[in-house]
Amino acid sequence: MGNWQRLVWNQRDALFSGLVVTVEICLIAFACAIVGGLLLCLIRMYVRPLRPVAIVLIEFFRATPILVQLLWVNYAWPALFGWPDTFFTAAWVALALQSSGYLAETFRGGIEAIPRGHREAAYSVGMRPMLVFRRIILPQVALSTAPSIVNQFTVIVKSSTLVSVITVQDLMFESQRIVNIWYEPIEMLTATAAIYIIIVFLVSTAGKALSDMLRRRFGIAAA
Amino acid sequence: MSETLQQLLDISIFWEYRTVLLRGLAVNFYVFVCAAIVALSLGLGAALLRVSRRRPLRALGTLHVEIFRNAPDYVMVVWVHFVLPLLIGTLLHTRFELNPFVSAIIALGFVYSGYFAETFRAGIEAVPIGQIEAGRSCGMSDRHILWRIVLPQVVRRMLPESINQFISLFKATTIVSLIAVPDLMYQVSMITQQEMRPLPLYTGAALVYFAVILVASYALRAASERWRNKIFA
Amino acid sequence: MSEVPTIRVVDVHKRFGSLEVLKGVSFEVHRGNVVSMIGASGSGKSTLLRCINHLETPTTGDIFIEGESLCFRGDAAGSRAPRPLSEINRMRRDLGTVFQQFNLWPHMTVLGNVIEAPNRVRGLSRKAAAQLGGECLARVHLEDKALEYPARLSGGQQQRVAIARALAMQPKVMLFDEPTSSLDPELTDEVLGVMRELAADGTTMIVVTHEMGFAREVSDRVMFLHNGLIEEEGPPDQMFGAPKSERFRQFIAKYLY
Ligand SMILES: Nc1ncnc2c1ncn2[C@@H]1O[C@H](COP(=O)(O)OP(=O)(O)OP(=O)(O)O)[C@@H](O)[C@H]1O
Ligand SMILES: [Mg+2]
Numbered sequence: 001m002g003n004w005q006r007l008v009w010n011q012r013d014a015l016f017s018g019l020v021v022t023v024e025i026c027l028i029a030f031a032c033a034i035v036g037g038l039l040l041c042l043i044r045m046y047v048r049p050l051r052p053v054a055i056v057l058i059e060f061f062r063a064t065p066i067l068v069q070l071l072w073v074n075y076a077w078p079a080l081f082g083w084p085d086t087f088f089t090a091a092w093v094a095l096a097l098q099s100s101g102y103l104a105e106t107f108r109g110g111i112e113a114i115p116r117g118h119r120e121a122a123y124s125v126g127m128r129p130m131l132v133f134r135r136i137i138l139p140q141v142a143l144s145t146a147p148s149i150v151n152q153f154t155v156i157v158k159s160s161t162l163v164s165v166i167t168v169q170d171l172m173f174e175s176q177r178i179v180n181i182w183y184e185p186i187e188m189l190t191a192t193a194a195i196y197i198i199i200v201f202l203v204s205t206a207g208k209a210l211s212d213m214l215r216r217r218f219g220i221a222a223a
Numbered sequence: 224m225s226e227t228l229q230q231l232l233d234i235s236i237f238w239e240y241r242t243v244l245l246r247g248l249a250v251n252f253y254v255f256v257c258a259a260i261v262a263l264s265l266g267l268g269a270a271l272l273r274v275s276r277r278r279p280l281r282a283l284g285t286l287h288v289e290i291f292r293n294a295p296d297y298v299m300v301v302w303v304h305f306v307l308p309l310l311i312g313t314l315l316h317t318r319f320e321l322n323p324f325v326s327a328i329i330a331l332g333f334v335y336s337g338y339f340a341e342t343f344r345a346g347i348e349a350v351p352i353g354q355i356e357a358g359r360s361c362g363m364s365d366r367h368i369l370w371r372i373v374l375p376q377v378v379r380r381m382l383p384e385s386i387n388q389f390i391s392l393f394k395a396t397t398i399v400s401l402i403a404v405p406d407l408m409y410q411v412s413m414i415t416q417q418e419m420r421p422l423p424l425y426t427g428a429a430l431v432y433f434a435v436i437l438v439a440s441y442a443l444r445a446a447s448e449r450w451r452n453k454i455f456a
Numbered sequence: 457m458s459e460v461p462t463i464r465v466v467d468v469h470k471r472f473g474s475l476e477v478l479k480g481v482s483f484e485v486h487r488g489n490v491v492s493m494i495g496a497s498g499s500g501k502s503t504l505l506r507c508i509n510h511l512e513t514p515t516t517g518d519i520f521i522e523g524e525s526l527c528f529r530g531d532a533a534g535s536r537a538p539r540p541l542s543e544i545n546r547m548r549r550d551l552g553t554v555f556q557q558f559n560l561w562p563h564m565t566v567l568g569n570v571i572e573a574p575n576r577v578r579g580l581s582r583k584a585a586a587q588l589g590g591e592c593l594a595r596v597h598l599e600d601k602a603l604e605y606p607a608r609l610s611g612g613q614q615q616r617v618a619i620a621r622a623l624a625m626q627p628k629v630m631l632f633d634e635p636t637s638s639l640d641p642e643l644t645d646e647v648l649g650v651m652r653e654l655a656a657d658g659t660t661m662i663v664v665t666h667e668m669g670f671a672r673e674v675s676d677r678v679m680f681l682h683n684g685l686i687e688e689e690g691p692p693d694q695m696f697g698a699p700k701s702e703r704f705r706q707f708i709a710k711y712l713y
Contacts, residue, residue, distance in 0.1 A: 075421035
């Protein structure tokens with residue numbers, strides 16, 4: 001127990017600052033992924049000329065390992081686009097890319113699952129296409145895909161552990177830094193693993209509760 | 224810009240190192256296959272615990288699933304590689320080390336066993352109880368029913384979902400480069416350090432993985448659909 | 457009769473929690489007999505059948521298959537111990553069961569379904585099992601569907617395969633639990649036809665059914681189950697011609713319109 005006190009509890013400030021970075025990165029990446037995913041999905045479904053581009057991007061983001069994307073954004077993008085200029089930015093950009101690909105497909109599934117009749121009913125009362133999308137389609141998609149979206153957040157949290165590789169000082173980075181001071185990894189790494197497992201567990205439990213609630217209240221099966 | 228473009232298009236560097244890189248990709252496959260075997264067997268075990276009639280066994284299965292399904296791959300790889308040998312060493316009172324290959328396979332195998340367990344369980348629960356009772360009435364033992372009646376259906380039913388998991392697992396094998404398993408990503412990092420040309424190398428690596436995974440997932444999906452459709456009309 | 461009955465049910469009670477579904481049922485079925493079991497929904501017919509092949513364990517009471525107790529194993533000292541599952545499995549081979557929901561195994565062909573148990577439970581060689589399976593499929597007139605998968609058959613055909621699968625164990629008794637209830641009327645006849653042929657061949661059968669015509673024509677004896685008890689039983693002509701109990705009269709009135 002003394003070891004835990006010395007090696008983990010006394011390091012709580014460092015761990016906490018790492019945790020804050022982790023949370024920041026995950027939230028920024030999550031928000032960008034939702035916006036990016038929606039854009040990709042809409043382009044794929046409704047913007048004919050750009051459709052192939054959207055498909056290639058979606059497939060590329062989904063089919064490339066996150067570590068590869070992270071290193072690619074971090075090392076290749078600055079030379080290609082002159083951006084991102086910090087490791088922190090590279091980290092959330094990579095996480096957002098990956099998840100936007102998955103979310104684009106989730107949104108598409110949600111939109112395609114809406115019965116044709118809903119749209120036709122809206123048109124027949126004289127609603128314009130934009131209005132139909134905003135008032136009829138989007139709210140339903142938001143509800144039916146909410147559990148998958150929450151689930152995607154757990155993927156982001158798990159993937160975020162890799163940003164320590166490009167020296168972003170997240171929880172994993174702090175933990176390994178401390179381990180490298182004393183070379184006593186047992187307590188520190190176990191605690192770190194436990195923290196991550198608990199975070200992901202809580203998020204996914206919330207997602208499950210959400211999908212149960214939606215099913216009960218709106219009769220919606222998660223997409 | 225034109226210089227970077229030229230650099231990007233200059234894939235000769237990939238050609239130059241082709242043997243090393245291909246060997247790296249082979250390492251990815253090797254880790255993938257071994258970890259998949261571990262994950263499938265542990266996942267099946269955990270799923271059987273979760274559908275067991277005994278409450279403590281069910282709880283054990285649930286614990287296994289919740290721990291490993293919620294654990295980040297990278298954290299588990301690091302934990303298994305650096306902590307597990309120390310724990311085993313303390314138990315055995317000797318110095319104990321894990322070869323990075325073994326660590327990677329154990330860690331990824333355990334993490335993905337959590338996902339496979341859920342897939343298996345859903346598949347087992349989808350088999351109508353009547354089919355199991357039909358087996359019992361023919362005098363089949365529980366083991367016979369499991370292997371001949373339940374699992375063959377589970378495999379077919381869960382194939383599409385497990386293809387996604389296999390692909391995730393394959394993608395996760397890139398993480399092993401971080402504990403110095405010489406996979407493709409590891410080789411790319413090494414070459415980058417020598418050549419100082421990250422742009423074509425990392426772009427190339429991304430494209431290689433993209434191509435491999437895209438082709439594999441389409442091929443597997445098509446094959447599994449054909450196989451399933453024969454039975455679940 | 458001096459002969460040992462093929463099935464002897466002795467004072468079987470079955471309770472699910474606080475609900476007593478069977479309240480002491482006893483009867484015997486002799487070799488070659490066809491017994492129809494009828495009764496309202498929820499009267500415990502399925503439960504009784506499931507007790508007979510031990511998919512449910514009776515709360516008290518016992519079932520004897522050719523004189524051998526299904527629930528208990530007596531030892532030399534005369535004490536009785538619950539029978540282990542492996543022995544129950546052995547005894548179950550003498551009971552062929554046909555379910556309302558067919559319950560064919562979808563990943564095996566028709567022939568695969570039929571020969572699975574003869575091959576792997578009784579240990580027949582694949583060739584001998586296939587030979588036997590072919591004969592059983594012939595008895596239900598489905599020889600030509602041997603290599604189809606169940607999903608491609610009609611309901612009536614699936615149920616006939618299920619009958620062939622049960623026959624392939626060469627059971628001493630065939631148990632049917634409402635074998636035609638999930639079939640369209642046209643398909644019902646083809647299954648009942650096969651069952652008539654089995655009865656004519658001297659197969660011992662216990663049939664839970666709502667087909668009064670079948671019960672009347674084919675069975676040697678009819679049992680009317682009500683609230684977990686056998687309310688009335690007897691030969692079909694007597695039962696349907698001159699029902700004794702008021703409840704049974706009401707019950708059959710519903711089927712005669
Ligand atoms: N496993 C069980 N747990 C609790 N109750 C049960 C169980 N199986 C059956 N029952 C109850 O036992 C009663 C008798 O059921 P059973 O299926 O034997 O009726 P049945 O005569 O076959 O009716 P039906 O004609 O509808 O098939 C019903 O009230 C049912 O709810
Ligand atoms: Mg019933």
